[in-house]
Structure formats: structure tokens, C-alpha cells
Amino acid sequence: MAHHFRSFLAAIALCLPMLAAQAAVDPALLRPLAGDDPDARIEAVARIAALASDDARKVLQALQDETLYATADGRVLVADDAGTLPDGAEGIVVNNRLRAAVAGALSGMALLSPDVAQRRAAAQALQGQAADPAQLPLLRKALLAEKEADIRATLQTLVAVADLQSEDAALRKAAVLGLADSGNPALRAPLQAMLERRPDGSHAEPDASLRAAAEATLRAIDSRVARAEFAGKLFYGISLGSVLLLAALGLAITFGLMGIINMAHGELLMIGAYTTYVCQTLFRQYLPGALDWYLLAALPAAFLVAFGVGVLLERTVIRWLYGRPLETLLATWGISLILMQLVRTVFGAQNVEVANPSWMAGGVTVLGSLVLSYNRIVIIAFAALVVAAVWLILNKTRLGLFVRAVMQNRRMADCVGVPTSRIDMMTFGLGSGIAGLGGVALSQLGNVGPDLGQAYIVDSFMVVVLGGVGQLAGTVIGAIGLGEVNKFLEPVAGAVLAKIGILVFIIIFIQRRPQGLFALKGRSVE
Amino acid sequence: MNRPALFSKPAWLALGAVTVAALLLPLLNLAFPPGHALHVSGYALGLVGKFMCYALAALALDLVWGYTGILSLGHGLFFALGGYAHGMYLMRAIGRDGVYQSALPDFMVFLDWKTYPWYWAMTDSFWYCMALVVLVPGVLAFVFGYFAFRSRIKGVYFSIITQALTYAFMLLFFRNDTGFGGNNGFTDFKRILGFDITAPGTRAVLYLVTLALLVGALLLCRWIVTSRLGRVLQAVRDSEARLMFIGYNPLWFKLFVWTLSAVLCGIAGALYVPQVGIINPSEMSPANSIEMVIWAAVGGRGTLVGPIIGAFTVNGLKSWFTAAFPDLWLFALGLLFILVTLFMQQGILGLIGKMKRRPAPADAAATPAASKEAA
Numbered sequence: 019m020a021h022h023f024r025s026f027l028a029a030i031a032l033c034l035p036m037l038a039a040q041a042a043v044d045p046a047l048l049r050p051l052a053g054d055d056p057d058a059r060i061e062a063v064a065r066i067a068a069l070a071s072d073d074a075r076k077v078l079q080a081l082q083d084e085t086l087y088a089t090a091d092g093r094v095l096v097a098d099d100a101g102t103l104p105d106g107a108e109g110i111v112v113n114n115r116l117r118a119a120v121a122g123a124l125s126g127m128a129l130l131s132p133d134v135a136q137r138r139a140a141a142q143a144l145q146g147q148a149a150d151p152a153q154l155p156l157l158r159k160a161l162l163a164e165k166e167a168d169i170r171a172t173l174q175t176l177v178a179v180a181d182l183q184s185e186d187a188a189l190r191k192a193a194v195l196g197l198a199d200s201g202n203p204a205l206r207a208p209l210q211a212m213l214e215r216r217p218d219g220s221h222a223e224p225d226a227s228l229r230a231a232a233e234a235t236l237r238a239i240d241s242r243v244a245r246a247e248f249a250g251k252l253f254y255g256i257s258l259g260s261v262l263l264l265a266a267l268g269l270a271i272t273f274g275l276m277g278i279i280n281m282a283h284g285e286l287l288m289i290g291a292y293t294t295y296v297c298q299t300l301f302r303q304y305l306p307g308a309l310d311w312y313l314l315a316a317l318p319a320a321f322l323v324a325f326g327v328g329v330l331l332e333r334t335v336i337r338w339l340y341g342r343p344l345e346t347l348l349a350t351w352g353i354s355l356i357l358m359q360l361v362r363t364v365f366g367a368q369n370v371e372v373a374n375p376s377w378m379a380g381g382v383t384v385l386g387s388l389v390l391s392y393n394r395i396v397i398i399a400f401a402a403l404v405v406a407a408v409w410l411i412l413n414k415t416r417l418g419l420f421v422r423a424v425m426q427n428r429r430m431a432d433c434v435g436v437p438t439s440r441i442d443m444m445t446f447g448l449g450s451g452i453a454g455l456g457g458v459a460l461s462q463l464g465n466v467g468p469d470l471g472q473a474y475i476v477d478s479f480m481v482v483v484l485g486g487v488g489q490l491a492g493t494v495i496g497a498i499g500l501g502e503v504n505k506f507l508e509p510v511a512g513a514v515l516a517k518i519g520i521l522v523f524i525i526i527f528i529q530r531r532p533q534g535l536f537a538l539k540g541r542s543v544e
Numbered sequence: 545m546n547r548p549a550l551f552s553k554p555a556w557l558a559l560g561a562v563t564v565a566a567l568l569l570p571l572l573n574l575a576f577p578p579g580h581a582l583h584v585s586g587y588a589l590g591l592v593g594k595f596m597c598y599a600l601a602a603l604a605l606d607l608v609w610g611y612t613g614i615l616s617l618g619h620g621l622f623f624a625l626g627g628y629a630h631g632m633y634l635m636r637a638i639g640r641d642g643v644y645q646s647a648l649p650d651f652m653v654f655l656d657w658k659t660y661p662w663y664w665a666m667t668d669s670f671w672y673c674m675a676l677v678v679l680v681p682g683v684l685a686f687v688f689g690y691f692a693f694r695s696r697i698k699g700v701y702f703s704i705i706t707q708a709l710t711y712a713f714m715l716l717f718f719r720n721d722t723g724f725g726g727n728n729g730f731t732d733f734k735r736i737l738g739f740d741i742t743a744p745g746t747r748a749v750l751y752l753v754t755l756a757l758l759v760g761a762l763l764l765c766r767w768i769v770t771s772r773l774g775r776v777l778q779a780v781r782d783s784e785a786r787l788m789f790i791g792y793n794p795l796w797f798k799l800f801v802w803t804l805s806a807v808l809c810g811i812a813g814a815l816y817v818p819q820v821g822i823i824n825p826s827e828m829s830p831a832n833s834i835e836m837v838i839w840a841a842v843g844g845r846g847t848l849v850g851p852i853i854g855a856f857t858v859n860g861l862k863s864w865f866t867a868a869f870p871d872l873w874l875f876a877l878g879l880l881f882i883l884v885t886l887f888m889q890q891g892i893l894g895l896i897g898k899m900k901r902r903p904a905p906a907d908a909a910a911t912p913a914a915s916k917e918a919a
Contacts, residue, residue, distance in 0.1 A: 279700050281834075338886055343700045344615045345885040348841060351834050352881025359874035476711045476830065479704050514715050521712035525688075525705050529695045 045093065048077070051110055052088030060119045067123035068155040075127050082120050086110045129160035129173070137164070141172040154180045175205070182208050191228050198235045206243075209236045246388045251505045257394040259501025260401035261463060263494060265474040266481035267404060268453030270493040272328075272446055274482050275425050278336060279347040282354035283478060284471025285361075286450045289327055290320035290457020291466045292361060295370045310375040313458065320454040327357075328450020332443050340442075354471065362468045369467035378462065397459050404455055405494055411448070412490070421445050480524050550766045555849075559759075566592070566755050570748035586744060590819060593751040595859050596758050597816035602839040602851035603758070604808035607765050609837065610846030611774065612801050613781030614698070618706030619809050620833035621713050622681035626810025627823040628717075629680050631730035632664060633673035634741070634818060638734045650732075651725040661723045670737055677814040678807050685806030686799065693798045698784065707830045717825035729824025736818055747819070754815045758852070761808055765848050768801070777801055838877070841884050844891025853892055 050062040066074045080086040080096040087095045087107040128140035161173045181193035212223040212232045223229050272280045297316035301309050339346040381391035412418040423431040424441045432438045485492030507516035569584050576583040601623050608614045635649045644653040666672045720726035739746045768774050779787045780794050817823045843854025865873040
């Protein structure tokens with residue numbers, strides 16, 4: 019019995035600088051705390067919490083910290099650092115049940131904190147728990163004082179859920195109707211409980227009109243939840259699509275425009291991801307204050323590194339193989355093996371850790387229950403930016419003009435003075451650099467390891483082939499479409515089967531339309 | 545038209561000499577005790593047996609790539625399917641000697657399955673499984689090839705979708721619920737047709753069967769490519785459009801050779817599994833299929849003998865490298881891919897041919913129009 023021992027120590031060692039302070043809470047409320055009746059003690063906690071005053075918070079905090087003492091005549095004292103305890107004061111023993119009640123009450127009281135973040139956290143913490151009617155007065159008080167719209171909405175839901183269990187039919191009805199606007203799936207259980215029958219056959223909710231209202235509210239919530247789920251799939255589909263797009267966009271240039279089967283494309287993604295890792299390490303070492311912004315440095319770095327590797331590959335290997343696509347395929351596969359092993363030798367075979375910057379952590383909640391994480395939103399926006407940039411480069415710059423000219427009619431472009439060989443080099447470099455940018459994005463979503471590229475190579479080719487070779491718009495639609503189909507199939511078939519289903523679909527699709535979704539018009543025997 | 549001889553006289557002699565030498569290996573293994581100067585270790589015998597399976601797969605690949613211009617990046621799938629078909633029998637043959645002492649294979653006990661799924665029916669029969677070895681890769685290749693060739697998918701597109709196909713199957717076989725052991729695949733085989741699978745005698749027989757089938761397949765393929773059919777196939781490779789204008793429908797020619805190639809590959813896989821003792825879905829990974837292509841390329845594609853030499857060379861190198869410098873093997877393999885495509889398009893046989901008769905033009909069979917297959 020540690021408490022007795024401690025109070026014993028406090029009693030005999032009065033030299034300890036402890037001053038007992040009478041809590042400024044009505045002693046009648048406090049008295050049951052010192053008693054033996056567990057139910058009375060829990061009720062006392064609830065009533066103290068309902069005071070919602072600063073003193074009440076102090077008492078509860080003391081109870082939680084086990085610095086609340088009771089004297090033999092029933093006075094309850096808070097021990098603080100500056101005082102002594104009267105003789106015979108014993109520590110109040112807190113059992114698990116009481117401790118839970120105190121913790122709940124304290125988190126409820128945080129609703130009244132002046133700090134917005136604390137209030138929001140408290141409201142969200144309460145949301146996860148079962149509604150407790152004892153907290154109702156506190157919730158109402160907090161609701162009156164609250165100015166922030168999102169916290170108000172949370173509190174309103176909490177009050178309504180607590181009201182559902184009220185004795186007053188009018189209150190219950192108001193609560194049922196008030197909940198109709200909510201999309202929180204957690205509300206289903208209390209509403210469902212109203213519709214159930216007790217074992218004796220009577221309804222849990224005696225009022226028939228209220229039952230009908232509850233049913234309507236339940237339906238409204240269900241449809242909201244379904245909508246939120248649908249929106250969630252849509253969002254995750256777009257998110258997956260944008261990842262596929264970033265992975266495939268470089269390939270849309272090297273394979274789509276130039277016709278080079280670059281099996282090392284995945285490794286260019288990997289190089290981008292590892293460049294991000296190196297940037298992060300350098301920032302951590304030399305600029306720890308700006309660590310959050312390492313991605314901004316990683317973007318140009320990844321582009322340049324991948325661009326450099328791409329140009330090197332084009333000059334040393336690929337340019338000797340133009341017009342021999344199958345040989346290109348084999349040679350670039352060899353390159354991919356070498357790049358993978360190189361990374362393994364330099365960075366080790368294990369995955370390296372790339373952390374999201376803090377501004378990408380967290381997410382925004384929409385439609386009640388749908389959390390859109392910031393890193394996915396950022397990557398969707400980033401993919402859109404990269405597509406726009408590629409479009410601009412290809413259609414609005416001199417380099418883009420040359421690229422298109424060489425791809426459409428190499429000999430004629432050569433005749434009018436376009437340096438075709440240099441353009442080949444620059445185009446391949448551009449495609450590789452964009453793969454590097456894709457690698458930065460991938461590093462923010464998944465593991466970064468030497469095998470990173472392998473996971474994306476088949477997908478990337480699928481996207482480009484599906485969209486139609488040489489078509490930027492086709493690649494975009496192909497990627498987003500694949501992402502959406504994948505996310506909508508997943509809950510039905512499971513992740514692996516969904517993926518297999520999509521591969522089979524693409525294989526069949528290519529058989530029907532070998533030229534892809536968007537074919538260039540033209541005549542050709544082949 | 546006169547059909548050319550299968551091989552020239554010196555080639556027949558060389559083939560015979562190599563076959564006899566290969567025949568001697570298991571005899572040396574069985575006849576001499578370990579430690580004797582003439583003893584061939586079981587490990588070496590197993591290695592050569594494994595390489596012969598690879599050689600058979602490379603030979604099958606050469607039939608479609610070297611002679612018909614269809615580059616498959618999915619032959620690892622047919623290889624693995626043949627292996628799995630044989631593996632099903634070998635798993636059944638374990639009987640109750642598994643870890644769990646159950647009539648079901650251990651991985652099914654682990655999944656808490658009570659009976660075999662329907663597609664395991666009759667797999668306790670060796671000959672049924674042998675039929676599956678031929679039929680499963682054959683039917684899959686036929687159906688896939690029919691649709692692909694009918695819509696005239698060719699060149700890199702065909703390569704990419706074969707890669708997607710093997711990738712999809714790999715994902716499928718990685719699932720535990722597919723009923724083929726998931727990640728671990730099939731292993732811990734005990735016996736084949738009642739014989740202990742680890743006994744030297746059994747291994748020697750497996751080796752001899754592999755050798756016989758390899759030589760048989762080589763002769764069959766050689767017979768096909770020297771026939772009129774073979775000339776049509778080479779015409780498909782060199783200019784499919786021209787062939788169609790002349791009035792041929794390339795579909796059935798391509799489909800025949802594609803299916804045959806898949807079946808040979810499946811047989812190679814079926815021979816591979818009892819000798820290596822394991823089959824798992826990583827055999828279906830796209831990397832394995834591409835590696836097969838490099839065996840054919842290193843030896844010299846469009847030669848049939850070349851891919852066999854290539855399979856032995858590359859895998860011999862691999863065994864040596866992975867033991868001596870494990871970190872360097874992927875560098876070496878990658879360089880091999882690049883150097884062969886850049887500088888050695890005819891592979892080892894091409895080099896030998898060049899050295900032998902520098903002034904004379906190379907003969908037709910040994911020098912396919914390598915640069916034109918996708919024109």
C-alpha cells in the first residue's frame with residue numbers, strides 16, 4: 019500500500035515543504051471522493067467535471083497524479099510543492115475504473131482550454147469514444163463557448179449522440195434530426211440501437227415517429243458514407259493514377275516519341291529516389307534548420323542526375339541501336355542490371371529511409387470521414403505540374419519543335435538543318451530527367467530500395483501502350499484510368515487479383531486496339 | 545525442292561562426340577567412388593543436368609526468336625508452368641511424409657484446407673501430370689498466341705505483353721490462395737515413381753532423360769527449320785508484310801512454332817524441377833525470361849546450337865561468379881547484355897564463323913537479318 023506508506027512519510031517528516039491547500043470546490047462535491055462507494059466516487063468526478071472551472075480541473079488533475087489527499091474528517095486536500103499536509107491525511111486511492119473516468123473528464127475539460135489546437139484534439143479524442151451522458155453538461159458548455167466551425171460541428175455531433183440516450187423524447191427527436199447532416203459512420207451504432215427490439219419484444223425506442231426519423235437519419239448517413247467512400251476511391255484512384263503517370267511520363271517520351279524500349283526506365287526512377295535520399299542526408303548534415311525544404315532541392319537535383327545518366331546512356335549505348343528495338347530492349351535491360359547493382363554497392367541492398375517533410379504530413383478531412391493525406395494531394399498537384407511542363411516544352415519551345423520534327427520525319431528534319439543526333443540525345447535526356455522527377459515523388463510514397471524501379475517498369479509500359487504511343491493526353495488518361503480501375507476493383511477482388519485483372523484487361527485491350535486508346539491517324543502496313 | 549541435310553558431316557560428328565561425352569558423365573559418377581581421379585561429383589552432374597534444362601529452354605526460345613523474329617519475354621512462364629505441373633505430381637508423391645504427416649501437402653495444411661482443390665484432381669498420376677506438362681503451356685500459348693497474332697501484334701509490343709503476362713502469372717502464383725504454395729512454391733520432394741529422388745541412380749536417370757530430350761528437341765527443331773515450313777518462318781522474320789502479299793497467312797505458321805516452343809519450354813521446366821528440387825513463382829519473374837533471351841543471344845541466335853552453347857556459357861559463368869565474386873555477377877550479366885547486342889550480334893557461333901572463313905559470305909542459316917526483325 020504505497021499510498022499509506024507515503025502519507026505516513028508525509029506525516030512524520032513535516033520538514034518536507036508541503037502545504038496543503040483546500041481546493042476551491044464545494045466540499046460537498048468533494049466528500050464522496052474520499053469515501054468507499056465506487057459509484058458515488060465516479061459520479062462525483064462527473065459532477066466536478068461539470069463545474070468546468072479551473073479549480074475543478076486542478077482537483078481532477080491531482081486525482082490523476084495521485085496528489086489528492088483526504089483527512090479523517092472528510093476534507094479533501096490537494097498537495098502542492100509549497101505546503102505541508104495536516105496530520106492523518108491519506109492519499110486517495112485511485113483504481114482503474116476511477117482512473118478511466120478521471121481521464122475522460124479531464125479530456126472533456128480540455129474542450130474549454132483557451133488553446134484552439136488543444137480543444138480540437140480534445141473534441142476529436144471524444145469522437146472516438148462511446149457517448150457518455152455524464153459529460154453532456156460539459157459538452158453543452160463547450161459548445162456555447164466554441165467559435166471554431168469544425169470543432170463546433172464535432173461537438174454538436176457529440177451532444178446529439180449523448181442526447182440520443184436522453185430520457186426526454188423531445189431531446190431525442192432533436193438529436194435524431196440534427197444528426198441527419200452528419201456523415202460519420204460511427205453514428206450508425208447508436209441510431210441502430212434505437213431501432214432494435216428488446217428481448218421482451220418492446221422497442222428500444224418507444225416513440226414510433228422517432229423510430230421513423232431515426233431510420234431516415236440512418237439512411238441519410240448511409241448515403242453520405244457511401245458518397246464519402248466513393249469519393250475516397252475516386253481520390254485514391256487519382257492518387258495512384260498520378261503516381262503511375264509520373265512513373266510513365268518519362269517513358270511516354272523515350273518510348274512513345276522516340277520508340278526506344280528503355281527497360282532501364284525503372285532504374286532512372288530509382289536514381290531520382292536515391293537522389294532525394296542523398297539530398298535529405300545532405301540537408302540533415304549541413305542545413306538541419308531547412309530540412310523541411312529538402313524536396314525543393316531534390317527536384318532539380320534528381321532531374322539533373324537522371325538527365326545526365328540518360329544522356330550518358332544515349333551516347334554510349336542506345337544511339338548505336340536505333341532502328342533495332344529488340345536489341346535496345348536487351349541492352350537497356352543490361353543497363354538496368356548494372357544500375358541496380360551499382361546502387362546496391364553504394365547504398366547497400368537494404369531500403370533507405372526517406373521521410374516526408376513535416377508540411378506533407380497529416381491530411382484534410384472532407385465529407386465527414388474521408389481523410390485526404392497531404393502527401394497524396396501534393397503528388398497529384400506535382401503530376402499535373404510536370405504534365406503541363408512537358409506539354410509546354412514539347413509544344414511551345416524550339417527544342418520541342420525540333421523533337422516533334424525529328425520524330426515525324428527524321429530525314430526531312432535533317433535536311434533542313436535540325437541537328438538530329440543532338441536532338442535525340444536531348445530528348446532521351448529529357449525523358450530520363452522526368453523519370454528522375456517521378457522518382458522524387460515515389461520516394462515520398464513508398465520504400466526506396468534498389469528494386470524500386472522493377473516494381474514500376476511493367477506498369478509504366480502498360481500505361482504508355484494503353485494510352486497510345488506518342489500521345490501525351492493518352493498517357494495521362496491511361497494512367498488515371500488505370501489508377502481508378504485499380505482502386506474500384508480492389509475492394510471487390512483484393513489488391514493482387516485487381517492487379518492481375520488489369521494486366522489481363524490490358525493484354526486483351528492491346529489485342530483489340532494495338533495502337534492504343536488514341537491512335538495517330540495514318541496509313542501503314544505494319 | 546531439295547531439303548538440305550539436317551547437319552553437315554563435321555557438325556554431326558561434333559554433335560555425336562558431345563552427346564557421348566555427356567553420356568559418360570553419369571557413368572563416371574556411378575562407376576567410380578568419390579575421391580577417384582575419374583569420379584564426377586553428384587554436384588557437377590546436377591549442375592550439368594540443370595544447364596541442359598536451361599539449354600532446352602534457350603533452344604525453344606531460339607525457334608521463335610531466331611527463326612521467326614518473335615521475341616518472347618514470357619518463356620519463363622512456360623518453363624515455370626511445366627515445372628509446376630510436374631511439381632504437383634512430386635508433391636502428391638510425398639504422401640504422408642511431410643512435416644504435418646497429412647495426405648495434403650504441408651502448405652495446404654497450413655492454410656487449413658481439408659481437401660485438394662478441383663484442379664489438383666488426378667495429379668497423383670505421373671502420366672496425367674506429364675500430359676499437363678505439355679498441355680498447360682501448350683494451350684496457354686495457343687490461346688494467347690492466337691489472339692496476339694490474329695491482331696498482328698508484333699515486335700516490341702508482343703514482347704511487352706508477354707512480359708505483362710508472365711508478371712501477372714507471377715502475382716497470381718505468389719498468392720497463397722491460388723493453391724500452389726504461394727511464395728515457397730513446391731519443395732521437399734521425396735520420390736518420383738517410387739524411386740528416392742535424391743538417390744544417385746535416380747539422378748543419373750533424370751540426367752539421361754534430360755540429355756535425350758535435349759538432343760531430340762535439337763534434331764526436331766533442326767528438322768523444322770530446314771523444312772519448307774522453316775523457310776516460311778524465316779520469311780515471317782525477314783518481312784512478314786511481303787509474305788502476306790505473296791499470299792501466305794502467317795497466323796498459323798507463327799502459332800504452330802510459338803506453341804511448339806512453349807511446349808518445349810514447359811518440358812524443360814518439368815525436367816528442371818526434380819533435379820533442382822524446388823519450383824516457386826520467382827521463376828516467372830520477368831527478369832528470368834529476359835535472362836533466357838540472353839542465353840540465346842550469347843550463343844548466337846538463329847542457329848539452334850548456339851543457344852545451347854550460350855545457356856552453358858552464361859550459366860557456367862554465373863555459377864563461377866556467384867561463388868567467387870557474388871557482388872560482381874549482375875555487373876557482368878549487365879555488361880554481357882550490352883556487349884552482345886552492340887558487338888556480337890551473331891553470338892559465339894558468329895565469332896567462330898567469322899574466324900573460320902573470313903572471305904566467304906556466311907551461310908544463310910547462321911546469319912539471320914538481325915537488324916530487320918522489327919522493320
